[in-house]
Structure formats: structure tokens, C-alpha cells
Amino acid sequence: MRKVLAISLVLLVAIVATAAIARAKEIEKPVPMLLDQGARGLSQGIFGVAQAPDTFYYGGTVWDAGEGQWEAAPPTAAGWANRMMWSFSSAGWNGIPHSGQNMDAWKGVDFTADVNNYFNVEDGTTIGTCATSKVLFCGLTNTECSNACYSDLNGTGYGNGWNQMVVCPSATHNAGDALTLTYDYANESEPGYDFTYVILQTYDTIASAWIDLQTLATYDDLVSGTEGPINLAAYLSGGEQWRILFQFASDGGWSDEDGWNPTSCGAVLFDNVVVAGTTTNWSENFETTAIDALPSGWSKYVLGCGDYFRAEHISNLTTPISLDPCIATVPNWCFIADSMLVAFDPGDPSYPHPLCQDNYVESPVIDFSGHPGLPGRYLVRERFGDLPLNDHVFMYWQVKYKPGCASGGWSPWLTDNYVWYTREGASCAQWTEDVSAYIPPTATHAQMAMGVLNLCDEDPWNLGCTYTCNESPYYDNITFGVFGSPDSPYITMRELDHFQDQFAEDGSLNPTSTADTRSPNYQSDLIPPIFGDTMAVRGGGANVQVTLVFRMANVGPQQPVTHPFFTTWFPTATGGGWQEARMDTCEVTSSDGTYTNAISNWWMSCFHESDPIAVANGLPEGTEILPNQLFCPGTGFEYFVKSAYTSTPGLVFTLPDTVNGDPIRGNRFEEFEILPMMRPSVSPPGSVVWPCLIIADHFGQRGNWGEQNSDRMARHLATLGYDYDMFGKLGPSSDLRNGIGRWAANTGQIGGPGTPKY
DSSP states (O other), X not given: OOSOSSOEEEEOOSSOOOOOOOOOOGGGOOOOOOOOTTBOSSOOOEESSOOOSSOXXXXXXXXXXXXXXXXXXXXXXXXXXXOOOBOXXXXXXXXXXXXXXXXXXXXXEETTOOOOOOEEEEOHHHHGGGOSSOEEEESBOHHHHHHTTOSOOSSOBOOTTOEEXXXXXXXXXXXXXXXEEEEEEXXXXXXXXXXXXXXXXXXXXXXXXXXXXXXXXXXXXXXXEEEEEEEGGGGOOSSOEEEEEEEEEOOSSSSTTTSSSOOSSOSEEEEEEEEEESSOOEEEOOTTSOTTSOOTTOEEOOOOOOOOEEEEEGGGOSSOGGGSTHHHHSTTOOOOOSEEEEEOOTTOTTSOSOTTOEEEEEOOBEEOXXXXXXXXXXXXXXXXXXXXXXXXEEEEEEEEEESOSTTOOOOOXXXXXXXXXXXXXXXXXXEEEEOTTTSOTTOOEEEEEEEEEEOTTTOTTOOOOOOOOOSOOEEEEEEEEEESOTTSOOEEOOGGGSOOOEEOTTSSOOTTOOBOOOOSOBSSSOSSOOBOOSOEEEEOOXXXXXXXXXXXXXXXXXXXXXXHIIIIISTTGGGTOOEEEEEEEEEEEOTTSSOEEEEEEEEEEEEOTTSHHHHHHTOOTTOBXXXXXXXXXXXXXXXXXXXXETTOTTSOEXXXXXXXXXXXXXXXXXXXXXXXXXXXXXXXXXXXXXXSOEEEEOSOOBOBTTOBHHHHHHHHHHHHTOOOEEEEOOOOOTTOOOOHHHHTOOHHHHOOTTSOOO
């Protein structure tokens, strides 16, 4: 285990980073995101009501005597000039002195060391029908899931980022002795990412440490049975001390915690463990062990990499921020100074980030209850990094909030699952994240964290690792902002949440062939990939309705119009007018297929059960607003989404900003097309033509005013008079295989020997 391998790469370059980027996991493998001055990683929305005049920024550490804890200092007024901020300098910032605490009361955490006790003996009184007798169970009971603010509260569950380990009593093996292991098991974990291991360990007397000698079994998905007898003697030579390690490891997403892989019986359970041999014989059915305990001689095992976060003065760092060439040429380019947060091992200057490092630093509590109901949240900080991709040392962030659920506790850590590197050498920049979709308006407290992750050994993208690194990254000048209007719910979309340009599914250039309407959000590393089936929107708050508003900007020349979409759902659609339908809450089917789990504050482009069109036509749940296998080449859509509280449907937030747009194009809408963009041909009658040029934008990112770079290219080509199609690939790039054939078109559609082609 150790790290999330379903993480994706995002570029941070030597330019000021002001992108607003909205983790979950492999269904959300993100797009590389280039950040620049004045740019936004996502298209920006607009409140249809009066907004709060500015943002309130919290930072700097003060003692809250009422709560008995260190907290972020609140601002005296709105605006950047009045911001409170963690600068980590001895003089403090804006009248708030340094607290005197280590790192100004920020706290480092070794993510690889799972100190929680989630591997214990349970029975039917605590885990229900999952067990008819006492078993060794890895997971949380239903009550524990509720108290931990898990999304899935059906039965028991498990969480993200677990590395739970339990070991049995050790023994010494004699050469020539027989020795076998048998046990019963039942596993229910996310396939391909969350695993249970049964490992034979031996004690290394030279290193004075237990080492993994042999992995005896590995389980994922929904599997159960009896294992063994496994011949342990085959791996042992004699004279060594041995034991069995039972381990469960989950990655950073898709579990009961976030609801994306809901389970009925937690992660895994074991029973009837039997060791049989010439001199060593014992069995354990756990019946004499107390609930929430371990049998005599059994123990929890914790193995971590280490916490390396600390405050360090700039003069003590051997990787200077002056490596960013812009610092010497651009006034006020970088404000990192004095002391800052670092996370490297000073004891190993030749390789300061250990190969096992997954380490984050969490802020003091941020109490923004003084500004209730504001839906917007910003995480702002400066960072310096000299982090080439092939060094495989990355940055990441995460946030959590409370009340995270009805119990009033903290939510799990939430993040976009991106990892960040600097492509063009060393860079110092401000780095801003819009985390509004992760922290709902009802939250009153939050914490944020910044992390460092070494994936050199894993090399999940098969790029090859240099096995070199430096002391960076550094973090400084950190603040947390709240903003917006309490009258409308705030929503966001990332690149991979949008509808993706598509080609016909049958691989042909037939003008009546149809395409899927789907996002680029793929759910596996298969080739071709399995895509997320609908456009998705995320936000925060209760009693929120989200509406998809769209129009057919183009209708393919041979587009059939007999489907109910055209006749009864949206009978005026082919005329180019705007249509709308309420979107439904996202739902995920449990791993055993027995129930579905609604994912709160996510919406998908399927009809809500109360939408008038769904009601009038008796549409079943899960009916897509823009159906698959209906639209033909030449058909194109413009669309936007809007949100409102159900009590005030007229007070809306619109995404993107359809009022102000951008200075060049005016009003701004999202769009997608079924390619090629065929049109009627004059001769012969009934035939079609299409552009002979296609531009494939694999960059898939937004520049100024949230405009897609493909849109900017399209505008330029149109000015030059070219007849062209534009394929904007919004897809994720975690495996860095970005060919157009992987994402939409096949060789028959983009050109091959003897085939129609562009």
C-alpha cells in the first residue's frame, strides 16, 4: 500500500498560480492543469443575486480560550489588504505575532503510519449479518461509520487511506519441520485498488526488524472462502523467527467513507486461523476474545515512513528560491521569505525525500462561524518547487470541515486527488484552490493541509524515475478565504466533469451513426477505457437543485428526430432554443449489488424524479437528459448549469458566467460536438461534406476567463478563414497515453489506408 496510485499529474509552472481547481479517485483521474496569471482552471460562475462585497481571509495562529485550542485568527474586515495569514516569520503578520508553537501550531502527519485501531474482533452484535460468530474484522461498525461522517451508512464500512495491520504470535521454525497455514476469509474491497494481504514475515537479526518474506495471498473485490493449507515450510530454511501479518490497504478514494464504493461488510474478515506443524500447532477462532480486542499474543502493527514537516529559515535551505529566474526580473514576483514550511529529511542531503514519503502538514482549526452561510472557500498559499516530473516528488492538498454530518464530527479529508509538479524548472508562485465544492455552506470550521508525496518506486505512469530530488517544495504565506452570497448554492465543474467531444461509436463516418454523450472521466486503465457516463456537477449545501440548460447549436444533416427526446421531451430543440431539465443526485451501486448509495452534493445529467418532463413521460430513474446513441455527426450543443435552493428557485448561481462572459466573445457557454461536423452538400443531393482539417487539442485546459484553449484556437482559425473541426480532449492523463484514438476517434475516423478520412 503506501500511496494512492490512481493519482494524476498536474503542472505547476513558473507563473503565478491563481487557478480555481475543483479528489475523489480513479473515476476522476484529472487533466494536467497549467496555471498562469489571470487564468482560472475552471470556468467561473456568477451569482444571480447580490454578492458579499469581498473575501474574508483567515490565518495566523491565536489561542481560543473558550475552545481550549489554537485557531486561525479572524479578519477584522473583508478584502485582501485585511487578510490574516500564516507567514511563519518571527514577527508574525498583520498584527498577529507568531504563536511560539512549532510551525505556528501546524502539525505534521505521516500518512503511511496508520495508528487507528480498525482491525479487531467483532461479532453479529456489532457487525450484524456479516458474522454469525466472532471474527477478526477490519472495518467500522455502522455506528462508527456514522460518527466518522461516512457517506455510506448501510451496514459496516471502511475508509480511504487505510493501512491496517495485525500480526499473530511469532515462533521459531526448525529445519525439516512441517508447517502449514489455513484460514477462512471474506473480502469486500474496491477491485484493483484496495487490497488485503496475508504475508509471511521473518525477523532480520542484523536489521533488528521484521521483513516481508512472502505474500501468501492477495484479495480484492467481493471474494470469500477457505485458504490453505499453505505450506509455510517451503519458504523457511530453519532457525528463523516467523509470524503471519494480516494487512488491509486502501488508497485515497472509493470506499464507504466517500460513498463511491459502498460495502455491506467493511473491508475483510478472517476466522478459524490454523497453524499446523511438527512443533508449532495452534488455532484461533476468536470466540474467547473480547469485542474490539485482539487475541492474546496478537498485536497491531504500525510501520511508517516518518514526519519531516517543520519550519525552516530560508538561509538554511540549499535549494534557493532564486532558482526561479522571474524573481530577479519581475518586481514582487515571489513573497516567500524568512521562515517557511518544508518537508525533507535533513539527514540525507543526497536524497532528501525518502522513497516512502507521504507526509502532510495540517493547519490549526479555522473557525469562520462569524461569516455564516457564505458558500465560497479559497485555499491560498505561496509555494516554491523545483519538481521535475521524472523525479516523482509531488505536492498535494486536502481540506476537512465540521459539522461533517449529523453527529457533528469532522468530515474525512477531502481533495481533488491531483499531484503537482513543476514542468519548467524551479518556480515560485501563489497557488489558489477553490475548495467550495468540498466544504458546504453549513460548515462552521475547517482545516487545510499541504503534502509531499514520493512516487519514485511506484512510478505509476511508467515514465521512469531519476531517483534524484532536492529539498523543495516549500510552503509560505497561507490563508483561507470565505466569500459569496448566502442566497444561492455554489457549484463547480472540473475539465473531466464536462461533456466530451465524441465520434460515432461504431467507428464509421456514416452520417446516421450515433455517439455516446459522456464525460472524459474514465473508470479504468483498460484500452479502450471505460468512461463516466454523464456530465457531473458538485457543490455544497442542503435542499439544492441543479439544472442543465442546453440548446442544439447545430443539428446533423441526417439526424433522426423520432426519438422522444425530439417529440415529447424537448419538441422545440431542433429550432435552436434553450431547453432545461433538473439534474438528479449521483448514485453508486454497492459492491455486492444489493443497494445504491446517493452521493450528496453531486449531480449527474439524468432527469430528477420531480422534473416535469420526467413526470409527464414516466421516465425511469437514471434516464439521461441527453441520451446515448441518439445524436449523429454534425450535431452540436451549447450548455450551462445553474443552481438554487429549492426554497428560492429564482435566486440562481450560473456556471459558467453567462452574463459577463469574456472580453472577446461576450456570453460564455460550454459546448460539445459529434464529429465530424457534417453538413449538407449541394451535389449530389442528400450527400454530406465535412471539413478536411481537424485540430486535436490534447492540452485540454483553460486560459484567460475560463476559456478553453481549443476555443481560442478555433477563434483564430475562423479569423483566417479555415474550414475545420476542433476536437478538445478534456480527458485525464494519469497514464500519459493521450492519443486521439484512445479518447474518441478510431483510425477509421481519423484516417487510415483506404478509408475515408479528414
